[in-house]
Amino acid sequence: MTITRRLLIVLGLFLTILIGRTVFFDRSLQVLQSQILTLTDQTLVREELAEDMALATADVALATSYYATSRDPELIADLAQAGTEFQQALDAFTATATTRPMADAALTVARQFNDLNRQSGRIVAAADRRSGLEGEASAIEMAAADQTIDNYLARFHVLEDAISATLDHVITPATDSDVDRARTVISSEIEQTRLLSLGMGLAAGLLVLGAMWVIERRIAQPTRRLAAAAETLARGGTAPPPLLVAHDDELGRLTHVFNEMVHYQNDSRATLERVNQEMVVQNERLRELDRLKDHIVSTVSHELRTPLTSIIGYTELLLETSDGDLDTERAQFLQVVSRNAYRLQRMVDDLLLVAKIDAGTLRLEQAPFDLGTLLREAVETALPVAEDKGVKIVFEPMGSVPVVGDRTRLGQAIDNLLNNAIKFTPGRGTVELAGHCTDSSAKIVVTDSGMGIPPDELARVFDRFYRSSASGAVPGTGIGLSIVSYVAEAHGGSVAVQSQVGVGSTFTMTIPRQPDRTDPGQEVDQSSEPQYA
């Protein structure tokens, strides 16, 4: 059963009790009202009727008395009239006489009035007889007739008094019994009403308590349990065990759905954990592979260096020792070998550097050197390549600029910038190298008149292995500029690029002339040379 239905039933019962109570009270009040009305009405009516009967009796008495002396014929009519009135009052009285004493009293009065009437008839007849004797009978006879009338009258008055007594004594007590009866009815009615009212109040109270109990047990408790479980779940705690679905109502369904949700959540959590576990394993495998790759790159680079050392060493030896006995053509060929050997060496150096950066084993040297010399050497190294391609290198020597840093790595970075510029500049183009310095920093600017870099690719040219879409057929590995960026940043500096397609590019590397040692407690490695682990 749903909670709504339950509450509706409770509310319905409550309303029924309320309506029942009202209806019962109404009926009860009606009874009381009618009782009281009846009581007062009957009393008044009976008193009136008793009075009517008394009056009629008095009329009969009066008319009879007068007739005995006057023999006025109108009095006979009066007698009949009074008799009728009495009979009417008596009939009405009999009709209202609902109790036995009343009924008895009515009968008594009726009999007594009958006796009175007959006595009245006897007096009328005696009076008539005496009137016939007048003038004919003797005084004795007349006196006897008068005596008879007097006797009859005396008897008549006794009867009249009896009626009065009956009316006075029988009717009044009968009215009291009516009051008694009404009182009994009223008090029993009130008692009944009180009892019922109490009972109904008690029932209503119990009903309210029951409703509260239902609300507590069926709504509040399950809601609290649900809330606690949901809270646990929300805090990411271990999923609670499924809640018991106690009833098939709204909350029961909610609990059921919640249980399903928990079940689903547990499932997905388990899946997630499994996937996570798999990913951890896979990640470890990938890391292992990455280490292996780093190791291979490192080993291969090392292995490549040994034959390269031989090639470069012997080529130089040849060029150096020939002393003019080599013809120009062979000397030129040897220069090509030498140049390419150096190029290969640079590539191997770049690869080795990348491997070291990846392995996190790269430590920068912090030694004083002259940046002006380094720039001059870089130009000297790049010159053969540029000349070979027909690119002009413009360089204004900057004199002595003492700098503290890693000469080898900075040289590598400047070499990369120059070679990059030459590579992307067509024949008869120009590459310009300039150095500027302040007290605290040095700026190396490489400007080319090359193909330029599209604006949307500018931000990515320093990404490793990124090659501009414009680079096309120009060979390259895409690591040169990433090394420039790394070396600049490792020295606490930066590298920036400006470019216009078809006009050329300008790369600006800025480095501090002294490593940042403002914090004496810190290792150079940690402050100015971020480790690229």
Next chain:
Amino acid sequence: MHNDPSTLRVLAADDDVDILDLICYRLERSGCLVTRALDGQQALDLARQELPDLVVLDVMMPKIDGYEVTRLLKSNPETAGIKVILLTASAQEPDVVKGFEAGADDYMTKPFSPQELRMRLAAISARR
């Protein structure tokens, strides 16, 4: 050149014969008296035997590497006076630091130029 290295007796050690030849050639052309060793053990033996003025040691050598040879030479009073130049694969800090920790007097990065070799020799001679 202020110091004449002609009297300098040098032991050169490298497992790569071509490079060893190149080093020896350069040293001889600089006027040094050169002995060759093809691995660390041989270098150690020859150094103890001949007590040269200078040992040019490649770091990566079979049997005993350059660092170990340097350490063994410097820890023995008889050979401690021999100058040692290490040939490292790169001028990276770990390699260089390791070399100096072992007791090396100087280092050179492969591939080295003839000028660099001459300068290092001059420096060693001056300190002799």
